Amino acid sequence: MGYFPFFMDMERLQGLIIGGGNIAAEKLEKLLLAGASLKVVAPEIKQEILVAAGVAEIKGTAEQQNADREPEGSECTEQEKPGRVEVIRREYRTEDLDEVDYVIAATGIREINDKVCREAKQRRIPVNVVDDPENCDFIFPSVVRRGRMVVGVSTGGAGPRVAVRLRKQIEEMLPGDIEEILDILARERIRAKKEIPDPVQRRKYLMDLADGLLAGLKHGK
Numbered sequence: 001m002g003y004f005p006f007f008m009d010m011e012r013l014q015g016l017i018i019g020g021g022n023i024a025a026e027k028l029e030k031l032l033l034a035g036a037s038l039k040v041v042a043p044e045i046k047q048e049i050l051v052a053a054g055v056a057e058i059k060g061t062a063e064q065q066n067a068d069r070e071p072e073g074s075e076c077t078e079q080e081k082p083g084r085v086e087v088i089r090r091e092y093r094t095e096d097l098d099e100v101d102y103v104i105a106a107t108g109i110r111e112i113n114d115k116v117c118r119e120a121k122q123r124r125i126p127v128n129v130v131d132d133p134e135n136c137d138f139i140f141p142s143v144v145r146r147g148r149m150v151v152g153v154s155t156g157g158a159g160p161r162v163a164v165r166l167r168k169q170i171e172e173m174l175p176g177d178i179e180e181i182l183d184i185l186a187r188e189r190i191r192a193k194k195e196i197p198d199p200v201q202r203r204k205y206l207m208d209l210a211d212g213l214l215a216g217l218k219h220g221k
């Protein structure tokens, strides 16, 4: 195992989640915050995933939620809000991997997860198996988001609870205005690239600006 935290632009990739239960819903929610496009394939799909896909309304009671479900064995593909979540209510098939950039196996059924994992690896599609870190090509970190800033904490699978605790500590220590600071820096960066042609001067300008904004923060908070 040798993990490296690349920060991928998820908006460019097509993801697939096999399984539509609690863990699938959690992974989906995190990926959607990064603007991901995902297909979810499972015979039973949780209400919150259907809501995210735009194929169900938020309902109050469990009875109402069950009433929303398609009869078992029905197969239907419903295209949701453009480019975000598509739900396919049936069991996994190999061809689900067609044109997919990464896949998450979250069925809780060992044979199905193993099949997804094996077939993804055959196609060199990165795979996450939620209850089998040894077979994962990528694992999920505990995430802090503040606007453009993202922190991912991983213990390499050793202790997810530790990742959660560290994430909470990082959340507490972050300056409140970090989002605004990064918005200013992003704007100034674009402007500086156009208006300060000398790279040495540009670099100094951007470094001084960043240091100044952060210093102001330290004193202001």
Ligand SMILES: C[C@@]1(CC(=O)O)C2=NC(=C\c3[nH]c(c(CCC(=O)O)c3CC(=O)O)Cc3[nH]c(c(CC(=O)O)c3CCC(=O)O)/C=C3\N/C(=C\2)[C@@H](CCC(=O)O)[C@]3(C)CC(=O)O)/[C@H]1CCC(=O)O
Pocket (backbone or CB within 6 Å): 026, 027, 030, 128, 129, 130, 131, 132, 133, 136, 138, 139, 140, 141, 142, 143, 153, 154, 155, 156, 157, 158, 159, 160, 161, 163, 164, 167
């Ligand atoms: C960080 C987070 C992100 C997320 O889920 O997106 C995440 N797990 C979280 C929480 C959490 N998960 C579990 C507990 C109970 C305590 C415990 O078991 O330790 C808690 C703690 C809690 O809930 O407080 C149970 C658990 N998790 C895994 C297994 C299987 C195994 O280890 O074999 C089992 C046992 C299942 C069982 O026994 O039945 C596996 C994985 N979980 C990972 C990620 C990956 C490695 C991350 C790392 O580097 O540490 C990895 C390898 C695969 C993956 O999922 O990618 C998310 C926190 C989100 C947040 O709040 O910030």
Ligand SMILES: NC(=O)c1ccc[n+]([C@@H]2O[C@H](COP(=O)([O-])OP(=O)(O)OC[C@H]3O[C@@H](n4cnc5c(N)ncnc54)[C@H](O)[C@@H]3O)[C@@H](O)[C@H]2O)c1
Pocket (backbone or CB within 6 Å): 018, 019, 020, 021, 022, 023, 024, 041, 042, 043, 044, 045, 046, 090, 091, 092, 106, 107, 108, 109, 112, 130, 131, 160
């Ligand atoms: N990674 C983590 O952080 C973590 C934490 C806790 C649990 N887990 C593990 O995650 C697994 C899933 O948990 P859950 O609570 O989401 O389970 P769940 O029972 O709520 O959901 C299982 C889903 O798999 C679907 N499914 C079953 N057979 C399928 C098939 N052939 N093709 C496609 N989909 C199929 C079901 O329809 C359902 O949507 C469990 O094994 C659990 O131990 C992982």
